[in-house]
Amino acid sequence: xxxxxxxxxxxxxxxxxxxxxxxxxxxxxxxxxxxxxxxxxxxxxxxxxxxxxxxxxxxxxxxxxxxxxxxxxxxxxxxxxxxxxxxxxxxxxxxxxxxxxxxxxxxxxxxxxxxxxxxxxxxxxxxxxxxxxxxxxxxxxxxxxxxxxxxx
Amino acid sequence: xxxxxxxxxxxxxxxxxxxxxxxxxxxxxxxxxxxxxxxxxxxxxxxxxxxxxxxxxxxxxxxxxxxxxxxxxxxxxxxxxxxxxxxxxxxxxxxxxxxxxxxxxxxxxxxxxxxxxxxxxxxxxxxxxxxxxxxxxxxxxxxxxxxxxxx
Numbered sequence: 001x002x003x004x005x006x007x008x009x010x011x012x013x014x015x016x017x018x019x020x021x022x023x024x025x026x027x028x029x030x031x032x033x034x035x036x037x038x039x040x041x042x043x044x045x046x047x048x049x050x051x052x053x054x055x056x057x058x059x060x061x062x063x064x065x066x067x068x069x070x071x072x073x074x075x076x077x078x079x080x081x082x083x084x085x086x087x088x089x090x091x092x093x094x095x096x097x098x099x100x101x102x103x104x105x106x107x108x109x110x111x112x113x114x115x116x117x118x119x120x121x122x123x124x125x126x127x128x129x130x131x132x133x134x135x136x137x138x139x140x141x142x143x144x145x146x147x148x149x150x151x152x
Numbered sequence: 153x154x155x156x157x158x159x160x161x162x163x164x165x166x167x168x169x170x171x172x173x174x175x176x177x178x179x180x181x182x183x184x185x186x187x188x189x190x191x192x193x194x195x196x197x198x199x200x201x202x203x204x205x206x207x208x209x210x211x212x213x214x215x216x217x218x219x220x221x222x223x224x225x226x227x228x229x230x231x232x233x234x235x236x237x238x239x240x241x242x243x244x245x246x247x248x249x250x251x252x253x254x255x256x257x258x259x260x261x262x263x264x265x266x267x268x269x270x271x272x273x274x275x276x277x278x279x280x281x282x283x284x285x286x287x288x289x290x291x292x293x294x295x296x297x298x299x300x301x302x303x
Contacts, residue, residue: 001264008191011253016201017206017207017266019207021184022180022184022213023177023178023181023183024177024209026176026177027176027177027178027180029175030175030177053171055176055217056217057216057217058216058217058298059176059215059217059298060212060213060214060215060297060298061213061214062211062212063209063210063211063212063213071175072244075217080300081299082300082301083301086300088163088298088299088300104298105298106300107299112171116220130294136230152244
């Protein structure tokens, strides 16, 4: 079972065009990453105990459908890869069965003091992330993957 | 070759996370605000929307988060047009604080007629203005994809 996150589109997430603002798709994904962190042990207790946390390095999102206030959104998370310090996520945002946004994220495990720097994740956390990675290989969903933005 | 320096704005306190720095989810907000200013620059902003019902919809974004941004700070956004088709604009924003690059964003947008509910071509003069503004050479980070070495 992949960590799943659900939320409802809030009035303050709507923009001038009457649909969810582009940046708020990112907010929903960010909340879903929090849920994943909790699932693999990178939770508040861990962060407080170790002074380590997760920083986002890069993301690439495809906005497929408009989303309106009150819509119920579900985010499914897949792990595409894990190395010592980093993990690579593929997230699908759905309203009912319809994909509304797809995003790919590169995250880094960071110790914040004395100044933020990438640092190896504990083995058990890497293993938990890898377990999701194995699942995704078995499922081989029809991925819309990060690519060059170049259609012009 | 045109580098567009169109937008500056201060970091807002409500964009900060528990670490006191700009939260990842909010980098796109000043970028999105800069896109509105970019649209105004090319005559396809709010007055254009009100007159024609046509809007610019974002279909793809690719951001790189390069440096932490702490409060208080003034974000300076630099914009470059990379390409244009009758219905599409491909462009970038760079976010700088005190001349230091903190983030880059690459965007693809569609020109959407909200009255007809479908994608529609932009006016020829807008297309020409955008075409004459295409940056050359491209920054070297444009067009990359996300990957780990092992991917």
